Amino acid sequence: xxxxxxxxxxxxxxxxxxxxxxxxxxxxxxxxxxxxxxxxxxxxxxxxxxxxxxxxxxxxxxxxxxxxxxxxxxxxxxxxxxxxxxxxxxxxxxxxxxxxxxxxxxxxxxxxxxxxxxxxxxxxxxxxxxxxxxxxxxxxxxxxxxxxxxxxxxxxxxxxxxxxxxxxxxxxxxxxxxxxxxxxxxxxxxxxxxxxxxxxxxxxxxxxxxxxxxxxxxxxxxxxxxxxxxxxxxxxxxxxxxxxxxxxxxxxxxxxxxxxxxxxxxxxxxxxxxxxxxxxxxxxxxxxxxxxxxxxxxxxxxxxxxxxxxxxxxxxxxxxxxxxxxxxxxxxxxxxxxxxxxxxxxxxxxxxxxxxxxxxxxxxxxxxxxxxxxxxxxxxxxxxxxx
Numbered sequence: 001x002x003x004x005x006x007x008x009x010x011x012x013x014x015x016x017x018x019x020x021x022x023x024x025x026x027x028x029x030x031x032x033x034x035x036x037x038x039x040x041x042x043x044x045x046x047x048x049x050x051x052x053x054x055x056x057x058x059x060x061x062x063x064x065x066x067x068x069x070x071x072x073x074x075x076x077x078x079x080x081x082x083x084x085x086x087x088x089x090x091x092x093x094x095x096x097x098x099x100x101x102x103x104x105x106x107x108x109x110x111x112x113x114x115x116x117x118x119x120x121x122x123x124x125x126x127x128x129x130x131x132x133x134x135x136x137x138x139x140x141x142x143x144x145x146x147x148x149x150x151x152x153x154x155x156x157x158x159x160x161x162x163x164x165x166x167x168x169x170x171x172x173x174x175x176x177x178x179x180x181x182x183x184x185x186x187x188x189x190x191x192x193x194x195x196x197x198x199x200x201x202x203x204x205x206x207x208x209x210x211x212x213x214x215x216x217x218x219x220x221x222x223x224x225x226x227x228x229x230x231x232x233x234x235x236x237x238x239x240x241x242x243x244x245x246x247x248x249x250x251x252x253x254x255x256x257x258x259x260x261x262x263x264x265x266x267x268x269x270x271x272x273x274x275x276x277x278x279x280x281x282x283x284x285x286x287x288x289x290x291x292x293x294x295x296x297x298x299x300x301x302x303x304x305x306x307x308x309x310x311x312x313x314x315x316x317x318x319x320x321x322x323x324x325x326x327x328x329x330x331x332x333x334x335x336x337x338x339x340x341x342x343x344x345x346x347x348x349x350x351x352x353x354x355x356x357x358x359x360x361x362x363x364x365x366x367x368x369x370x371x372x373x374x375x376x377x378x379x380x381x382x383x384x385x386x387x
Contacts (some may be wrong), residue, residue: 003043005204020120021127021196028124033091034084035128040074049072049082052090063146072097072108075303081129083112083121091116094129098136102168105133107143113365126156130184132190136188140164144179164225220246270318272371276364279314282331283360286311289336304343309335330365 027033038049054073058066072078073095092112094240098105112122114180133141142164145153150160162169162183211217212336223240242248243255280286291312293301313379314332340354 020123022120022200024120024124032085034087035125036082036084037132038080038093039078040076049084049090053080053082053093053095053290056090056092056113057095057109058160060114061109062111069109069220074310078108080146081125083125089374091126094125096129096133098138099172100136100138100150100168102172103138104140104142104164104169105136105138107141110143110149122152123156127192127195130186134186134188134190139188140169141184141186142173143182144176145182146179148183150180153182153184156184158184158345169193218247220251249305254311267303268371269326272368273318273323274315276333276368277311277318278362278363280311280357280361283357285356285360288340288350288353289357301343302385307335310334310340313342325370326368330369333361333365 022037024033029033036055038046038050040046040050054069057064057073061069073080075097078095078097080093080095085091093110094107094109095109096105110122112125130141132285141158142154142162143158145158160180160182162181162321163185164183223245242258244252246304248292281290289310292306292310293308309332314336315330317323317332318329323332336356337358340350344350344354
């Protein structure tokens with residue numbers, strides 16, 4: 001899930017918002033694109049731009065009746081903000097109508113030429129439109145968005161929760177079947193034309209404050225591996241103590257936190273192993289492996305099997321904290337089955353029981369191996385009642 005930026009105006013943007021707006025803003029600063037307010041004033045230039053914009057709306061909004069698009073784009077109560085590229089070509093725009101007495105504007109159509117939709121022009125267009133409409137003393141923007149447009153408008157600060165008083169807009173705008181009414185508050189003190197710069201400056205200020213409060217930007221030399229040994233190693237080199245590592249204590253680390261975490265993971269390891277033991281014991285094919293093999297019953301068993309193991313012995317070793325790693329526990333469990341297959345013939349009931357029991361707990365052993373747990377000294381846990 002990407003990190004969300006939520007602006008004072010409600011923009012739920014993600015970090016791409018700043019980059020999209022900034023990319024188009026650079027083109028604007030370089031004179032490659034421009035934003036113009038166009039009305040049907042009868043001039044040749046305005047008519048040509050409105051026709052180009054009408055064609056873009058018709059192509060990008062195929063479900064909208066073309067006659068309706070023409071009527072609103074050329075309606076003298078409506079205005080349009082066009083994006084002009086290279087001083088000649090209309091590549092997108094917004095058609096809208098202001099209601100000055102009610103201090104809101106309705107966006108009728110918004111579209112960008114299909115081949116240019118990933119360049120941030122849509123984000124820049126909305127910010128320039130808010131900058132313009134802000135100067136007209138407009139407080140809210142309303143629009144009906146279809147399912148494909150809801151995501152875009154949310155990123156631009158529009159919400160489905162309408163906060164404007166109903167008597168300010170009901171009866172002024174037309175209801176659209178299949179559309180979702182969305183609203184955006186135009187904040188009077190936000191510089192929408194430079195909003196990407198403001199966000200970037202705010203981010204840098206936050207980073208500077210965090211740096212003053214933390215030591216995250218300080219780099220320590222670390223440890224020389226040759227001079228330390230891993231705990232429980234037989235090496236005669238000194239065991240590293242965490243508190244002796246430069247930067248550890250400064251980070252807020254304490255030995256109590258470490259011990260508590262270690263206890264929790266040790267307890268989890270013990271519980272997981274005990275659950276595997278209980279699962280084996282309950283299985284219908286476990287009966288040959290519950291206890292050590294009786295030498296009186298099988299005189300030559302210990303001559304053939306020199307490293308015997310059984311479920312009862314594994315449980316005793318677990319309770320006495322003899323398993324210092326998950327691999328040791330898993331190895332003992334698997335040895336139950338290898339011992340059985342080494343001593344017995346494939347057609348015997350014992351051989352078949354070993355295969356069945358092994359298959360039943362194979363997934364449990366794989367899960368145990370993947371879990372992040374620390375075997376170690378821990379209080380004995382109560383065995384499950386299997387009666």
